[in-house]
Amino acid sequence: MTVKRVALLGSVVFLAVGCSGGHSRSLGGYGISLPLPPGWYGLSAPGQLQAADFPLSRSVLSSAERARVRRGHVHVIVWDYGPAVSYLAHNNPPTRPPLTFRRRDLSPSPLEGFPLGHAFAVRSANLDGEIVEILADLGPKPLAGDRLREANRIVETLKVGAFNVIRPRGGLLARDRVSLRLLPGWSGRIEIPASTYFVKFVLRARRGSTRVALLDLTKPVGARQVHLPILLIRRTKTFARSVVAVNGHTFDLYADYASPGGLAQAQRLVSRLSVRR
Numbered sequence: 001m002t003v004k005r006v007a008l009l010g011s012v013v014f015l016a017v018g019c020s021g022g023h024s025r026s027l028g029g030y031g032i033s034l035p036l037p038p039g040w041y042g043l044s045a046p047g048q049l050q051a052a053d054f055p056l057s058r059s060v061l062s063s064a065e066r067a068r069v070r071r072g073h074v075h076v077i078v079w080d081y082g083p084a085v086s087y088l089a090h091n092n093p094p095t096r097p098p099l100t101f102r103r104r105d106l107s108p109s110p111l112e113g114f115p116l117g118h119a120f121a122v123r124s125a126n127l128d129g130e131i132v133e134i135l136a137d138l139g140p141k142p143l144a145g146d147r148l149r150e151a152n153r154i155v156e157t158l159k160v161g162a163f164n165v166i167r168p169r170g171g172l173l174a175r176d177r178v179s180l181r182l183l184p185g186w187s188g189r190i191e192i193p194a195s196t197y198f199v200k201f202v203l204r205a206r207r208g209s210t211r212v213a214l215l216d217l218t219k220p221v222g223a224r225q226v227h228l229p230i231l232l233i234r235r236t237k238t239f240a241r242s243v244v245a246v247n248g249h250t251f252d253l254y255a256d257y258a259s260p261g262g263l264a265q266a267q268r269l270v271s272r273l274s275v276r277r
Contacts, residue, residue, distance in 0.1 A: 177247075
């Protein structure tokens, strides 16, 4: 199994240290948060949180596998991949809190880069509209009976910050020089996630079974430069997607629909998109 990683070199780091008293510390600041119970330590950076029942070096933020998890200890890593999108929904259905590891989340094989002979639990989830992946290094095998329970004591407290919503005004959705005038019969909104590390905002529009979403990405991701209007590229019978750069913005634009007519509806809507320099 290969675990995804996020490049965070150069990021500002918030350090939370577990204390010995009866008070907990909150680990977060980037749209997701974890309360740390006494005796736990944590680090956070854009796109991730890490917590352990032993001190962590800041170097683990660039390579989580650098943490030395000894027998009887637990290291939990949370990667935040940004707002959920419909074309990934079948892999990440909404998860009702509290989020926990299940026995089936225990990995049957080693994880790339992590120590051989360790026990791991891995789970991806759509938590309150945010896609997160959580890994727990449970230390050397054999797995102690309370290690998964200890990991869950932390994981179940994971919170995702609420996104801000911008409603249309006079049928116009607008944010950061990007605007879309809705056609009759269409509804829409703009969602600004609590953390804009990966996605600045998501513009969503819907008419019946046809849905359109435009993600304004923070990084170029190799997108090709195009001129407006953006052409939706059909990928399957019910799904179209284009990842493009327009006037200094990088967009992941997609539409899902129930019939070929739905794609035509979506393309007409997208043709009304405006992006000012």
